[in-house]
Amino acid sequence: MPTKAKKDEKKEYSKEKKHDDSTSKSLVGMMMGGSEKGSAVIDSETLVAQTQDRLWRALKRRYQYDSSLKPGQDYLLNHVSSKIPLVIMYADLVGSTNMSMTLPVDKLVTIIRAFTHEISSVIESHNGFVLKYVGDAVIAFFPASYNKLAACDRAVQCAHSMITVVKNGINPILNQYDYPELGVKIGMDVGENVIVQYGHDKSSPIDILGYCMNVAAKITSLTAPNTISIGEDVYELLHPSEKALFSEMKLSAEAWKYRNRVTDRMYRVYTLTGKN
Template sequence: MQDIHRAHWLAAKCRLLSPIRDFNSIQTRVRQTLDKGVQIDLSTESCKRFLRRRVNQKISVVILYVDIDGSTKMSMSLAPDKFATILHIFSQEMSLVIAEYGGYVLKYVGDAVIALFPAEYDSSQASRNAIECAKSMQEIIKQCINPELRSHGLPEIRAKMSVDNGDVQVVLYGKSIERSHIDIVGLSISMAAKMNPLAQAWHLVIGQSLYEKLANKDDFVEINIDPARWTYVDEKSGSGYKLYALK
């Protein structure tokens, strides 16, 4: 019975879309982080709990990959503590947005935040949630984070985002369900990471698999990519795997 209740709860969570957002509160939190230090402890524990219930299973997910454009150059020009603060603010605010749209933070990798959105019950809705989440991330960076960075004499940041969906395998690296490392393996997470460098600053790029699930495709346009830079093939058609950018 608990599993049934949890399934219904996850399905309802997946339907979450376009939450009401208080930009003033977000900007205040960013300012407090800059003035007083870290405000929130970031953790991937909720995602690990989600995955532990699905060890050795294949699950349908939408993967969102967001990182800071030009972070390497920024790290070379800023004092380590200032750069670390920018990274924490970015990761903090992106993580909170992900949770608002029913997603989980899978991992933090350098300047990147990788999220998964469960798509077991409604893959179309999960896809829309991930896209709306990416749009909200852009808004928050532009309206809340960058104004505070500017006022504190720090460089503004720009983000690149990529989203794709598909089945992944949940893998436990060890014996202990509670202590062993747990992760996902699959084409969708690899594809989202490989797509990201092809996105320009402030751009959202999605894969063909996700695009085909969208009811309204008018907001996206196909990207013409140099075949030397993108050699991935769609498993179903055998032709090149297409990418699309938000207009």
């Protein structure tokens, strides 16, 4: 009789494969002359409308944000003490340091909660998982065990949606209440990662360790507001129409010390230059 762990693994495989197959079909459609950027899991207009409704009610104190890390922790629990391929994404709120010095605490808290919740909602809508919140940044991952191409495509489309939600969903509402506008900068990379649990029971926190975690964090720090930057391993897996939106970032040896894990030459980074 199959063990519970085996059943969970099979169920997880089926779920992830279904998501990847769906994305693969959209990519095939692109290659056959369909939509250039593929299909997001939820369209941007819906995401924007949902964001505005929640934020408006939060500012009126009729809505309390409730973000949870449990889905991501549940996924990683099946891979503790193993190494798996993941797309790692950092989404960093722009200007929070200045806001922390100029805004009343209640306004700052509202902005941080709104940003992290709405970014998390976009991640979940694109079949990603939130790993953790670090200050004003959201760290997420997209499983890539069965189809790296699909995982990278999902992550990049998710990043496009994040910028749309911030620009067209959050900021128009904040403007009505005399709040400062927000920006987001997004960096990502793909690679093997070690899953570590800090304890022996199932409720102990689980984290991700890996070279691409460090690369994604550094990429994000070099990214301009409302822009996406990606490592070359992600870039090489994108459809040509998506690649055309990115150009190589010019990095000095002093500012960038990461190496390609295969060739040992400087690891290239690409940043969004086309229309989002």
